[in-house]
Structure formats: C-alpha cells, structure tokens
Amino acid sequence: MSDSPDILEPAADSGPGLGLGEPPQPAAPESAQPYRVLARKYRPQSFAGLIGQDAMVQTLGNAIKRDRLAHAFLLTGVRGVGKTTTARLIAKALNCVGPDGEGGPTIDPCGTCEPCVAIAEGRHIDVVEMDAASHTGVDDVREIIEAVRYSAVSARFKIYIIDEVHMLSKNAFNALLKTLEEPPPHVKFLFATTEVNKVPVTVLSRCQRFDLRRIPADKLAALFRSILEQEGAEAEDEALALIARAAEGSARDGLSILDQAIAHGTDGVTAAQVREMIGLSDRGAVRALFGQLLAGEAQAVLATIQEQHDLGTDPASLFRGLLETAHGIVRAKVGGADDPALSAEERAAFADWASRLGFAPLHRIWQLLLKGLHEVETAPMPLEAAEMALLRIVHAAGLPDPGELARKFESGEMTTAAAPAQTGSEKGGGPQGAFPPTYAAMVKMVADSMIDDESWRTAQFLERDVRLVRYEPPHLVIHPTKPRDEEFFRDLGRLLREETGQAWTVETSDERGEPSLLEQEQAALNAERESILQSPMVKAAFGAFPDAELIDYKLASGGAA
Structure with a gap:
C-alpha cells in the first residue's frame, strides 16, 4: 500500500522542498537530505491532516474516549486515500504517552513523545508493518502468532499493520483466524487493502471496517494549492483542476502528477502543460467537438479528432471528455449543483445546451458515447474506432426523435402515407410503405422478407406463440404466450420498419387477446x-x-x- 498524503502541513521530518523559479543554490553538503517527493513529504502526521475521512475520525475518537477499542481494524479504499497513513496514525493514537509521559490513548497524538516519534520514523519495536504482497504464506503468519504471546516491550499496545492483506494465501488466513478473534489484550491488528472483496468473510466478521472515501476534486485542488504555496511554486487554477480530476480521488496520485508538472514547466504549472504531460484533451476542443456532433458536421468532427490525435491526446481521453460534457449538460438541465472545478466558460456552455436540448437526445448521446468508449478501449486501431463511433453519433443526430414522431402521428401532423415503391428485386415484396391489411398478412410479410433465418423464426413465433390484442399499423399490441426478451420486440420493430418504410411501435400486453x-x-x-x-x-x-x-x-x- 502506499504513501497517502492528505494533509495541509508538511511532515515533521520532511526535508527542504524545491522552489520553482528560485535562484540557483550552492551545492548542498553531503549531510543534506536528498529531495523527497511531495507524496512522502506531505504525508499526514495527525488525524486533523486527513482530508475527507471525517466519519472515520469521529468513530475512532469516540471509541478511544469511551474505551471501546476493537482488537482489529480493516481499512479499505482506492489507492492513495490514506490507508497505510491512517494505520500509522491509529498506532500513534493508541501508544501516545504525551509530552509528560503520563498521557493515555488519544485521537490527537502529541507527535513529540518517544512512541510518536519512533512510529513516525518507522523504527518502533512494538509496531510491526508487514507487506502481505511479499509475505503471503502461512509461515509468515505463524511468526506473528508466536510473537503475539509476548507483551509489548516499551509501548502500551503491540500493533501489527498488514498492508494489502488480501494477498495472504487461504491457509495463511485460516491460520490467523483464531488469534484474530481472541488476541491478547495488549495486541491490535490493523489491516489495509484495496480489494476488500478478496478478503474472506471470516476475517471481515472479526474486524471493525472503515471504508476510506475518495477525496473530492475541489478538496484535492485546495490541497495542491496549499502545497504549491509552501513549495514556492505557481500554478493556474485550471491546471490544478485538471490534476485533481486525473487523480480520481487519490491524493497520492494527484501529488505525483503535481510533482511531475512542477518539473515539467519552466514558468509555473499551466493547464496546457498538464494536458500535454498526461495526454488530456483540451476542454475547449471537447466542447467544440460536442457542438460539431450536435450539428452533424462530419468533416469538422474528423478534422477535430485528427487535430487532437496529432497533439498527443488519447482517443479514449477524448471520449471521457465528451462524456463529462454530456453529464454536465444533464446536471445543468436538472438544476444540479455546479461543479466547482468547472470554468465560467464551461458553465455558460452547459447552461446554453441544457436550454436547447431535451433529455431524450442527451441520453441517446450518452449511450452512444459509452458504447464508443468501450470500442475505442478494445479496438486494435483506437483512432479509427473513435472516428467510426463519432460518425455514428453524427448520423444519429440527424435522425428524428422517436417520441416527437409518435406525437406527430397521434396529433395527425404526420400521416402513414406509403413511401415511394421499390421493385420486387430491391425488396422481395410489394411497395415499401404500404401496411399489411391484416395481422396475418403482416406475419406473412415477415416470413417472406428473406432478410435472414431469424426473420423466418420470428414469423413462426408470431404465428404460433402470439395472441393479437390490437393491430393498428404502425402500432402493434400483442400478448406472447411464451417469454421473449425485449431485444426480440425491438428487432421486430426494426424488421417491420425495413419492410414498410415506416417506424413501428411494438408493445406487449397482459390482455388475453385473440x-x-x-x-x-x-x-x-x-x-x-x-x-x-x-x-x-x-x-x-x-x-x-x-x-x-x-x-x-x-x-x-x-x-x-
């Protein structure tokens, strides 16, 4: 597991940071500490420094005050939210003796007593950290089982921190169960994992579980701004918002990107540098592309995709940006709270689109973008897959809305007049657009369509296993006597549309029918x-x-x- 910095103050043992734009410094003496990455330098040293984990801190604080401490804790969450850091803070809280050496367990460890300092430096003899990824066997667990019988040497509690605990073997877990359920009173177990679903239920039931939350993007951006001030560096607000989004709730991931961005730039951290560095698409270009999709401008869409590809933007990243745009428009349409990471231009654009677009086209675009993202991520040629997926959206943008068509049919604005006829060689039947006069004639038309074998099987099902409730072309209501999935009826509607040239609605009913x-x-x-x-x-x-x-x-x- 990992270093998980979620604080606003640097660690007590942190070395000097690298200031951006500072004058050259003379060569450091050999005794000077080497540069420490931000993810380690700004690791929290107290519970007050944790971000976004208020519920967990409150529960632990109440448990300490009321002397209701569990014998085992399980910390779970995505990478970089502070699981290992929290485990070490709990170890400090349980073993702190205060500046005068007379204190007891506290949610606010002093950080200056010998146990606090030793635990922070990773050298306390009674706080044992084990990486389960490299110590997976039953022999490793057997050493712990033998050692727990002996009291702590100098601390109040002997604490075992097992990182990535889900990596332990089945036999190792089984060997640990008895000790975990009834450990000696002087022993506490602290487990951390990113994959809690791989931890046996028998272990979960013996632990007090804390799910550490992802850190919101706005809080990450504020953390990065505070750290930059301490480092003497500058950054654009949009750049910090981009890094916070890319971090996906992980402080460690965000600080790693920020560290790289400081080294990458020569005059502060800019949004353009961050996009170039991590392959993010320009949000302005994404908004322009979204507008081109809505307008059905195929040539402009292809040109924008190629331009972004030449700039090094990953096609999948482009689709994620389009998905964020569609999501932002829907949120603006329903009156959701504004995302603080959005720029004023984005808010204005989203509000404008929300006023002009309905929910149906927005949801249709969302589904098409999701499908396109999956195709891009799995295709051997991502750029070509991206072009095909976006051209599919361009084509869909020019199609009439089914709900609007239905409304027009009902109101009489649009009639079901037959479309221009096709020859028998073109369609294997009569003039396209002419509705079959009866249900039986419709079934025969399906059977004679000769599109594929499935059309013949569909006709057999309609003949044998369907009771007619209502036949009012292009509206068909039926009662199936054998179950079929919704996709079957969608395919039937598609087949009827291809045969008649008109959009059909096929519904099922509980009425018995004919x-x-x-x-x-x-x-x-x-x-x-x-x-x-x-x-x-x-x-x-x-x-x-x-x-x-x-x-x-x-x-x-x-x-x-």
Missing part, C-alpha cells in the same frame, strides 16, 4: 371436420360401417365433401 394464428387455423380445421362428420351422407356411412374412420377428405368448390 387466439394465435395457429390456434385459429386449427379451430377452423376442427370446425370443418365436424361439419363433415355431421353431414347426412357421412352419418349414414358411419351408421352402416360403425368401425369406419374419416382419414381424409376434399371439399368440392361448393363446400361439400
């Missing part, structure tokens, strides 16, 4: 057979030959057998 076509056909055959059996001639024949059977019959043109 008998299926197969049931109707069978009923007609049974009625016909019964009518023959009841005819005088056939009755007379059966009277003369009681064991006779009606095997087959043929009706004359007048209906007689």
Whole structure:
C-alpha cells in the first residue's frame, strides 16, 4: 500500500522542498537530505491532516474516549486515500504517552513523545508493518502468532499493520483466524487493502471496517494549492483542476502528477502543460467537438479528432471528455449543483445546451458515447474506432426523435402515407410503405422478407406463440404466450420498419387477446371436420360401417365433401 498524503502541513521530518523559479543554490553538503517527493513529504502526521475521512475520525475518537477499542481494524479504499497513513496514525493514537509521559490513548497524538516519534520514523519495536504482497504464506503468519504471546516491550499496545492483506494465501488466513478473534489484550491488528472483496468473510466478521472515501476534486485542488504555496511554486487554477480530476480521488496520485508538472514547466504549472504531460484533451476542443456532433458536421468532427490525435491526446481521453460534457449538460438541465472545478466558460456552455436540448437526445448521446468508449478501449486501431463511433453519433443526430414522431402521428401532423415503391428485386415484396391489411398478412410479410433465418423464426413465433390484442399499423399490441426478451420486440420493430418504410411501435400486453394464428387455423380445421362428420351422407356411412374412420377428405368448390 502506499504513501497517502492528505494533509495541509508538511511532515515533521520532511526535508527542504524545491522552489520553482528560485535562484540557483550552492551545492548542498553531503549531510543534506536528498529531495523527497511531495507524496512522502506531505504525508499526514495527525488525524486533523486527513482530508475527507471525517466519519472515520469521529468513530475512532469516540471509541478511544469511551474505551471501546476493537482488537482489529480493516481499512479499505482506492489507492492513495490514506490507508497505510491512517494505520500509522491509529498506532500513534493508541501508544501516545504525551509530552509528560503520563498521557493515555488519544485521537490527537502529541507527535513529540518517544512512541510518536519512533512510529513516525518507522523504527518502533512494538509496531510491526508487514507487506502481505511479499509475505503471503502461512509461515509468515505463524511468526506473528508466536510473537503475539509476548507483551509489548516499551509501548502500551503491540500493533501489527498488514498492508494489502488480501494477498495472504487461504491457509495463511485460516491460520490467523483464531488469534484474530481472541488476541491478547495488549495486541491490535490493523489491516489495509484495496480489494476488500478478496478478503474472506471470516476475517471481515472479526474486524471493525472503515471504508476510506475518495477525496473530492475541489478538496484535492485546495490541497495542491496549499502545497504549491509552501513549495514556492505557481500554478493556474485550471491546471490544478485538471490534476485533481486525473487523480480520481487519490491524493497520492494527484501529488505525483503535481510533482511531475512542477518539473515539467519552466514558468509555473499551466493547464496546457498538464494536458500535454498526461495526454488530456483540451476542454475547449471537447466542447467544440460536442457542438460539431450536435450539428452533424462530419468533416469538422474528423478534422477535430485528427487535430487532437496529432497533439498527443488519447482517443479514449477524448471520449471521457465528451462524456463529462454530456453529464454536465444533464446536471445543468436538472438544476444540479455546479461543479466547482468547472470554468465560467464551461458553465455558460452547459447552461446554453441544457436550454436547447431535451433529455431524450442527451441520453441517446450518452449511450452512444459509452458504447464508443468501450470500442475505442478494445479496438486494435483506437483512432479509427473513435472516428467510426463519432460518425455514428453524427448520423444519429440527424435522425428524428422517436417520441416527437409518435406525437406527430397521434396529433395527425404526420400521416402513414406509403413511401415511394421499390421493385420486387430491391425488396422481395410489394411497395415499401404500404401496411399489411391484416395481422396475418403482416406475419406473412415477415416470413417472406428473406432478410435472414431469424426473420423466418420470428414469423413462426408470431404465428404460433402470439395472441393479437390490437393491430393498428404502425402500432402493434400483442400478448406472447411464451417469454421473449425485449431485444426480440425491438428487432421486430426494426424488421417491420425495413419492410414498410415506416417506424413501428411494438408493445406487449397482459390482455388475453385473440387466439394465435395457429390456434385459429386449427379451430377452423376442427370446425370443418365436424361439419363433415355431421353431414347426412357421412352419418349414414358411419351408421352402416360403425368401425369406419374419416382419414381424409376434399371439399368440392361448393363446400361439400
């Protein structure tokens, strides 16, 4: 696990920082400390320095005050939110003796007593840290089991911090269970993991669990600004917002990027340098591209994609920027709280789009962008996949909204007049746009479409396993007697649209409806057979030959057998 800096003050043992733009310094003496990266230099030294973990700190504070300390704690969360740091702070809180050496456990360790200093420097004999990634076996755990029998040498509690605990083997976990459930009163276990789902339930049930939260982007940006002031460096607000977004809630990741950005720039940290450094798309270019997608400008879209690619922008990053834009517009439309990391230009653009776009097209664009992002991330040619996905959105932007079409049909603004006819060679049927006069004719049209084998199976299902509730082209309401998924009915609507040239709506209903076509056909055959059996001639024949059977019959043109 990791160094997880979430503080506003540097560590007590931190060395001098590198100031940006400072005059050259003379060569440092050999005894000077080497440069320490920001992620280690600004590691929290107290619970007050943790960012975004107020609930956990309050719970621990109350437990210490009321002497209700658990014997094992499990700290989980994404990388860089402070799991290892929190474990060390808990160790300090439990073993602090205060400046006068008479203090007890406290949520505010002094940081100056011998236990606090030794734990901060990682040299306390009673605070043992173990990396489970490199000590996975039962023998490693057996050493802990043997050692817990002995009291602490100089501290109040003997504490075992096991990092990435999910890496322990099954046998190692099983060996630890008994000791973990009933440890000696002088022992505390602190576990940390990024993959809590891999920790056995038997272990989880024996621990008090704390889920460390992702740090909000605005708090990360404020942290970075404070650290830059202490480092004597400058940065644009947009640059810090970009770094905070790229960190995805991890203080350590953000500080690593910030460290790199300070070294990358020569005149402060700028947004352009950050984008170039980590391959982020320019947010202004993303907004321009989003506008081109809405306008259906295919050539402009291709030119923008190529321009961003030439600048080193990852196509997947471009799609994430478009997704953020669509999300921001929807939030603006529903009146959600403004993202403090957004610039004034972004807020104005989002508000303008929100006033002009409906929810339906925004959600459609969101789904298309999600699909495009997946294609880009998995395609062997990401740039080409990005172009194809965005051109698909351009095409969709020019299509009429289905809801608006339905409204126009209902209001009479649009009629179901037949479209221009196609030849039989073009479509294998009659004129496209002409609706079949009956449900049975529609099923026959589906069967004769010859698009693929699936259309024949669809026709069989409609004939055998569907009861008609209402047939009002282009509106079809049916009651399936066998379950089919929603995709089947969407495909049916698509097939009908291709055959008639008009958009269909296919709905299912709980109403029983008419008998299926197969049931109707069978009923007609049974009625016909019964009518023959009841005819005088056939009755007379059966009277003369009681064991006779009606095997087959043929009706004359007048209906007689």
